[in-house]
Amino acid sequence: MVDVELIFAIVKIILSGISALIALLYCIPIIFLRRFHDTFNLLVLNLCSGVFFATGYYVGYFTVYHFYLYFFWTQPFCNFLYCILFIAVSEIPFGLLTLSLSRYCTIVHHTKGFFKTKIFLALCLVSQRIIECLLLLPFALPIGAYCSIPKWSFGYLLVSIILLPGLITLLLNLAIFKYVHSSSRRIQPINNTNQIPVASIQVPKLTRRDMNLLRQTIIIWGIVFIGCVPSFALIAIDYQGNVPRLVYSLLEIWDNLTVFAALINLFLYNSEVRIYIKNKLIGIFNFI
16 A cells, blocks of 8 residues: 655655755855856845844754654754744745845845945844844744653744744835836926926836845745645644644645745746856766
């Protein structure tokens, strides 16, 4: 008889592993090549490194849960495993939030040069880590015997780590879209005598790359949001474990598929990094 749960476990591990590999592949050229050290790519690096950490964790978690379950009965391992779980879950939502906040400040407040500096970028990244640590402080409490987690923990995780950052990210991107749309429709006053503009309104010069990034951020947010929320919402609601394990496996696979789709979407958008990686891979295969 076919073991469906085992098949699903292998699928989850493979999907998480592929996503981790793609995220790592995306990070390497941005880290080591100076020409990719612009604000946009550094923000993408922050997001992709978070994806790599999260998906790499899921590879280990699913492997232990399905093949080495006896580790879950050791108290130190449980504490370590679930603390890292909450950190891993926070990486993608807060990475998207940091990316959106930086773009909001540089576009809506484009007249302030500080928002375009590396100092502001560093402040965004450091602030992200500080906020994550503060929100995750409740999870530093010891976990009960046999990996029993307090009932409130996953509800808190869903609201503070997924829903709240997701809502702020959506509002920031909608604010950017509204600002750009209203700026493009703005009409300058005209002198009726000689038809020469008598006033000039400074508007941000948005490149096609900026607009594409705005669209891609919203798309990625939507993909990740609809992937993460169902599984964690079910965990928060079904604390007694009445829902069959098969349903959880399907939602976990769906979660992995959405992260994979978001990575592919981001990879296809960034033509510079994509072309560089493509040329390198072609060179390696030709050499082999």
